[in-house]
Amino acid sequence: MKMKHKTDNRTDPYKLWCDSNPIKLARAKKGWSRREFIARHGLTSKSVQNWEGGVDRPSPTNLVRLSAILGQDIASEMTVWFDSRPQF
Numbered sequence: 001m002k003m004k005h006k007t008d009n010r011t012d013p014y015k016l017w018c019d020s021n022p023i024k025l026a027r028a029k030k031g032w033s034r035r036e037f038i039a040r041h042g043l044t045s046k047s048v049q050n051w052e053g054g055v056d057r058p059s060p061t062n063l064v065r066l067s068a069i070l071g072q073d074i075a076s077e078m079t080v081w082f083d084s085r086p087q088f
Contacts, residue, residue, distance in 0.1 A: 013086035014086055014088075017054065017081075017084065017085060017086050018052065018053055018054060020081065020084075021051070021052045021053075021054070021081060022072075022074055022077035022078055022081050023048070023051050023052055023058075023066060023070070023074060023078070024052045026070040026071075026072055026074065027070065030070065034048055034049075034052070041065075041069050047062075051078075054081075054082070054085060057078060057082065058074075058078065060075075063075040063078065
């Protein structure tokens with residue numbers, strides 16, 4: 001029987017990068033789960049999932065909105081975060 005290789009999430013560069021997402025960290029600091037964050041602020045699940053997973057960047061309008069919601073400059077933090085994306 002062939003065994004599947006399980007990645008150690010503590011050392012997986014992509015997982016570590018995703019875990020350092022500024023939106024995710026700011027949301028967690030406020031004590032909001034992703035579901036609660038979405039419901040409180042009228043966001044879509046797919047958008048937040050894509051932003052936090054690095055699949056997509058928030059639009060300029062959404063960056064302003066997120067900065068106001070989270071109380072910090074998400075736009076500049078997201079730029080730095082995307083620039084630090086691991087290369088494979």
